[in-house]
Amino acid sequence: MSTFSEHVVTWQRQHGRHALPWQNTQDPYRIWLSEIMLQQTQVATVIPYYERFLDTFPTVADLARAPAEDVMQLWAGLGYYTRARNLHACAQQVLANWGGQFPPTAADIETLPGIGRSTAAAIAAFAYGERSPILDGNVKRVFARHFGIEGDPSKRPVELIMWGLAGENLPVVSSTTADDMRSYTQGLMDLGATVCTRGAPDCGRCPVRGTCVALREARQHDLPTPKVRKKSPERDTGMLVLERDGCVLLKMRPSPGIWGGLWSLPEFALASGAEAAWRELGVKAQEAFELPVFSHTFTHFKLHVTPWHVRVDEAAAADGAAPGTGLDKAEWWWMPVARAGDAALPAPVKKLLAGLFVDGGLF
DNA sequence: GAACCGTGGCG
DNA sequence: TCGCCAAGGTT
Missing domain, CATH: 1.10.340.30 (Hypothetical protein; domain 2)
Structure with a gap:
């Protein structure tokens, strides 16, 4: 035996x-x-x-x-x-x-x-x-x-x-x-x-x-006992795709937290609006488009993202009010679009940027 | 003990 | 599309 x-x-x-x-x-x-x-x-x-x-x-x-x-x-x-x-x-x-x-x-x-x-x-x-x-x-x-x-x-x-x-x-x-x-x-x-x-x-x-x-006892399908799941909450947020001179502005995610230690797009509360968000960053928009909402499911909640694609005004950048110049180097990064594939970005953000900048094209 | 922490594949 | 969850650990 x-x-x-x-x-x-x-x-x-x-x-x-x-x-x-x-x-x-x-x-x-x-x-x-x-x-x-x-x-x-x-x-x-x-x-x-x-x-x-x-x-x-x-x-x-x-x-x-x-x-x-x-x-x-x-x-x-x-x-x-x-x-x-x-x-x-x-x-x-x-x-x-x-x-x-x-x-x-x-x-x-x-x-x-x-x-x-x-x-x-x-x-x-x-x-x-x-x-x-x-x-x-x-x-x-x-x-x-x-x-x-x-x-x-x-x-x-x-x-x-x-x-x-x-x-x-x-x-x-x-x-x-x-x-x-x-x-x-x-x-x-x-x-x-x-x-x-x-x-x-x-x-x-x-x-x-x-x-x-x-x-x-023919109970293979009853065991192990499945865990009771509460239905996960849902959250909404806006994300800015600020584009200037072939670069996109990223912010370091705090850790601990979702995506901690990764570079991600700046977020904003949908209630306050996208325009207030890019103004707060010292940016003047040349063009701005609201992009289709996409959703991402985590283990314990679902995130609905409304992305805005904003082209930053170069004139504003030239007159001393350059966007991003006052931003902390450790927390902010103007990432060349071509690096999106290699950089430490969350999977859905990488996917969004890949769709936006096919073949490295801008707009 | 319960909440939190990502993503992709599967039926 | 949607729920489930996979070689778990930390707070």
Whole structure:
């Protein structure tokens, strides 16, 4: 009679994923980078970001010494920008406090910024073969079904039960190798990602179907218990696309906050109007167009944006009242339109500018 | 404990 | 179009 973990380990070696860019390495830096990028983010989305990141910052020291702006630029579009700031801070701590080597245990890894219990365990398992349990979205779904756990897994009591299961079902101490821990940890993730999926679990291919409560009771589609969602609020805002001499005015977003650390378009309250907004910036408009409203859905609210495209009067700029001259260099940037593709901009803003300046054309 | 933090893919 | 949510962590 094989245990849960033995089935998972054997299955992973035969049927799991083995060719992802962050596999087949035991370099903690590469593993850590992948784990941070993969937080709440799907594999296919991460891959190109991961490759670009490693090309630019091959080692943790390269990342630690890089300007924050470069890190944000490479992260732009991936979302959850606190991850990027923590990533940078973490690299600097590894250099300053750990001699450039990642800490040797999950407990020590967890003291670093942006790394919680599950991510620390995953890094320690993949890099060192440490026997430490993970509990991510995939594992919660597998456990909820296999052990028949009721209740929203994001709620504390249910999560505690699952952490208990995660610890109890690790490969046994006496006969577990470092490589068993790598295969087991990867196997849990692979199981959730490729077999025990949310919509269409493929129970016929599951290595632990023989002991699965949900399968036995035909409750695969009732577990895990879905979380009750409040309907998200909606907000409206205006954005200015101020264009002067092939450049667009951007403002640094405060962090923490939505899009913190990214460059975005200046916003204004729709109630006060667009004209008041550009006047406040010391700008005289030559032409101004209201553009179609576009919407962007975040996890917890929906944003409706009314953009205004404003061409700034060059004459006004020449007579000493140049727009933007009184603006703080750290917070404001006249960005050449051609750089919109590369700069650290939120995805919807990048999309708006791309549509506005097709082929670098102005208006 | 609950709110907050992005984006893209999917049915 | 719309709701759901994916290798979670921080405040």
